[in-house]
Amino acid sequence: MAEQTLHQLYEQKAQLIFNYLRKLGCPREDAEDIVQATFAKAVEQWIHIATDHVSAWLFRVAIHHYYDLYRHRRAFPHLQVDDAFMEQVLEEQTLEGENLLLTKEAQEEFKALLGQMKPSYAHLLLLKYEAAYSYQEIGQLVGMKEDAVRTSLYRARKQFKQRWEERENERKRNL
Structure with a gap:
């Protein structure tokens, strides 16, 4: 070498x-x-x-x-996510075109939701949106086919959106 x-x-x-x-x-x-x-x-x-x-x-x-x-x-780590990553993911997850305002509370909720997700989904979201890797690059990094990466990221975004909506609905009921 x-x-x-x-x-x-x-x-x-x-x-x-x-x-x-x-x-x-x-x-x-x-x-x-x-x-x-x-x-x-x-x-x-x-x-x-x-x-x-x-x-x-x-x-x-x-x-x-x-x-x-x-x-x-024997400890599972907590994911660390920066503000730019949160804004990018949440922009994709806006409901009916509404822009979500990220407050400190929303950022904490975002981190909590990401931490509750299946670890492989959270890691794929980080690779795609934080590290800005392409589907092909992610596939090479994690040993998956490109189509499998696309499918897993779709499911990860869907799971995140569903949990975000549930949390928002719960918040509205508590008001």
């Missing part, structure tokens, strides 16, 4: 992997350790990695390290 190639790969992907782990709820120190372990494994396994799938391989290794870490700690 060329040292220059690994260095370029690290420069291109380390921050992306770190940010994705943080969005999954991974503490900063753990995310740094996972990124380091991921690239250490890349050095060890370089000759076995298909060059056209290096990015997907790195993300899968990082995610597996993350799951292993929390499996051993």
Whole structure:
């Protein structure tokens, strides 16, 4: 393996992997350790990695390290979502063309709803709307066919919208 190639790969992907782990709820120190372990494994396994799938391989290794870490700690992480992501998803979920105003309370509700969703759905939503990956890129990262990604994202958006509407209806009844 060329040292220059690994260095370029690290420069291109380390921050992306770190940010994705943080969005999954991974503490900063753990995310740094996972990124380091991921690239250490890349050095060890370089000759076995298909060059056209290096990015997907790195993300899968990082995610597996993350799951292993929390499996051993027996704790399920809370997703961290930033405001821009919430606004983008909620714009898609507007009811009958109404624009939803995001208040602090709505942001907290959004985080709670995302945390209640099936973890794979929440992760797909983060990859699509937070990381802005295409369906094809998401498929490569999570090991799914593009059509399966589209279907899962459709279901994830539908589940989110349904839960959001239920919460809104409950709020209206309580007024």
